[in-house]
Amino acid sequence: AKDKGRDQYDFYTESLNNRAEQLMTLERELRHGLRREEFFLLFQPQVDLNTGDITAMEALIRWQHPERGEILPDEFIPVAEDTGLIMPLGNWVLQQACMQIKLLHQLLGRGVRVAVNISARQFRDPGLENVIDFALRTSGLEPRFLEIDIHEGMLSDEPEVARDQLARIRRTGVTITIDDFGTGFSSLRQLRSLPIDMLKIGQTFVKEIPEDGPNTDIATTIIGIAQQMEKQVVAEGVETEQQEYFLRMHGCSLVQGYRYASPMSFDELYRYFSDDSER
Numbered sequence: 001a002k003d004k005g006r007d008q009y010d011f012y013t014e015s016l017n018n019r020a021e022q023l024m025t026l027e028r029e030l031r032h033g034l035r036r037e038e039f040f041l042l043f044q045p046q047v048d049l050n051t052g053d054i055t056a057m058e059a060l061i062r063w064q065h066p067e068r069g070e071i072l073p074d075e076f077i078p079v080a081e082d083t084g085l086i087m088p089l090g091n092w093v094l095q096q097a098c099m100q101i102k103l104l105h106q107l108l109g110r111g112v113r114v115a116v117n118i119s120a121r122q123f124r125d126p127g128l129e130n131v132i133d134f135a136l137r138t139s140g141l142e143p144r145f146l147e148i149d150i151h152e153g154m155l156s157d158e159p160e161v162a163r164d165q166l167a168r169i170r171r172t173g174v175t176i177t178i179d180d181f182g183t184g185f186s187s188l189r190q191l192r193s194l195p196i197d198m199l200k201i202g203q204t205f206v207k208e209i210p211e212d213g214p215n216t217d218i219a220t221t222i223i224g225i226a227q228q229m230e231k232q233v234v235a236e237g238v239e240t241e242q243q244e245y246f247l248r249m250h251g252c253s254l255v256q257g258y259r260y261a262s263p264m265s266f267d268e269l270y271r272y273f274s275d276d277s278e279r
């Protein structure tokens with residue numbers, strides 16, 4: 001039995017070491033990737049069901065790894081966050097999103113908003129306001145066309161600090177959205193005092209629609225809260241006709257998801273807009 005215990009222990013430390021090694025490799029590769037510009041952005045349109053218009057698009061990062069191919073953010077954003085590499089990476093995303101959307105505006109002859117995800121570490125940085133301002137100024141993008149998406153969970157640690165940071169970000173003139181609303185624990189009182197413009201219903205809650213259950217309640221509650229606070233509300237991850245019907249019936253007409261469009265490259269986005277204006 002003793003031997004068995006040791007075997008298990010060895011196995012455990014070995015897999016831990018493997019994991020630690022994998023993380024170190026990933027960190028090294030992330031560093032290289034940043035230098036070699038292996039990252040790129042995809043954009044997913046957000047649609048208004050009432051008008052059929054594209055109201056915004058969300059910028060989503062991808063990593064074109066030289067050996068492993070395309071890597072999704074869930075795999076490398078947490079490592080970037082832990083190692084601090086999210087700072088240069090996050091700056092790059094902001095800068096690129098602003099530049100590319102400014103170019104899109106010039107090509108289309110009209111403006112449309114771009115949403116950029118901000119990670120917890122970026123949100124804690126007192127210099128974030130300047131980073132945003134810099135991206136806006138150097139790209140020439142009008143502030144009202146930039147939306148900053150902040151996960152609700154990032155607001156709960158130090159609500160006062162979070163509120164001040166939101167106020168500083170808002171000073172740049174951008175739109176602020178609370179992402180994945182309903183997964184954190186903000187009180188209504190706290191929410192009311194925050195300088196925000198929109199709430200996003202995360203995929204987890206949209207997925208449960210239309211089956212009755214606790215999560216359907218959450219979706220309708222979020223819509224209700226947004227309406228009471230006179231904020232806009234967007235549903236993410238909409239895939240089915242039933243979900244669309246349910247959301248529309250409950251007063252949420254801004255939607256994003258595979259049902260309308262998957263995340264796409266800049267060229268595809270431009271074509272998507274061109275086709276849309278011909279419809």
Ligand code: C2E
Binds near residue numbers: 073093117236256259
């Ligand atoms: P998110 O902000 O919740 O983004 C939505 C995710 O859902 C995206 O995954 C998108 O491709 C996916 N999606 C869109 N429509 C549907 C649908 O109808 N069904 C389903 N099942 N999924 C859908 P992606 O691109 O893999 O991004 C995952 C997460 O990584 C994002 O979640 C966001 O939290 C984070 N992320 C992405 N880009 C960035 C970035 O530039 N910076 C930071 N800090 N985080 C990012």
